[in-house]
Each structure stands twice: as C-alpha cells, then as structure tokens.
Amino acid sequence: MEQIEALKQLIDVNNLRVEHFENKAWGWKYNVQHSKNYRTDYLYFVNGGYTSKHFHHKKMNIIFCILGTLKIEYLAENTHLSVTKLIGPSSVSRIIHLKPRTIHRLTAIGDTIVIEIDSTLGDVNCNVDDIQRMDTGGILNELSRANKSN
Secondary structure, eight states, rough: OOHHHHHHSSOOGGGGGGEEEEETTEEEEEEEOOSSSSEEEEEEEEEEEESSEESSSSSSEEEEEEEEEEEEEEEEETSOOOOOEESTTTBSSSSEEEEEOOEEEEEEEEEEEEEEEOOOOTOOOSSSSOOEEEEOEETTHHHHHHHHHH
16 A cells, blocks of 8 residues: 555554545545544645645644645635745745634645644544535646546
C-alpha cells in the first residue's frame, strides 16, 4: 500500500492500521489518536491536491508541515481580507494555528505531508463533524494529468 510507504520515513509503521486511513479527493488522512477534545491526523496531499474551502464551528486546527509545502488561504480574523501563507520545511514557518470559524483552504505544492491537530474546549466532541463546506476539494490540473496519461 503506497500510503504506508509514504509514511515509513516519518513514523513507526509497525503500528499502522488500515482502518485508520480515509481516502480524500486530495490524497488521504490517517488518524493517529483521538479523544473527546483532541484529534491528531497525518494528512497526505498529492501535488496540487486541495481541500474544500471550509470552516469548523468549534474546532481549532494546528497544522504542522513536515514534508513538502502547503499553501493556506484563509480570511483574516474580523476582516474580509484574504491571506495566503506558505508553510513547510523550506518556508519561513512550518506551522499555522486556525481558530474556529476561520474560513480556509489547504493546497499542496508538491507531494506534502502534514500533522493536523484538532482541539475543542468544554463539552464539544472533537470527533463530531462540525465542518461547513463552501465547495469541494480535488487536485489542480487533474484533467491535464489524465490527458497526458492517455
């Protein structure tokens, strides 16, 4: 399974469980651990993979880029200004903190692996889907890639 191969250099693969993988339009997600108030996942983005434009009602996200480069587009707090930030080992920063209700989209520049930590406070369950999507995710230039392989 190529998903496990991509993680071999980063984590102890002897404990990976296939049922913890979730395929996404932009790559995949692997749940490392979770409890009521936090969840930790590895996210793998194929080159050009992007998430939906979305926000979480009550979850906070910390995103730490460990391989590749991730472009994060979000609306600055209490404004309508769009901000674009690059994070990754070769960027100024490797981490970003997104507060609840921050509209954002993640896009990979090259194959990219990040650690995503979701957390909530109080009686909110972090594992309950509290996402509001404005569109869908996918892969940039997917059509041109398909045409090249034909």
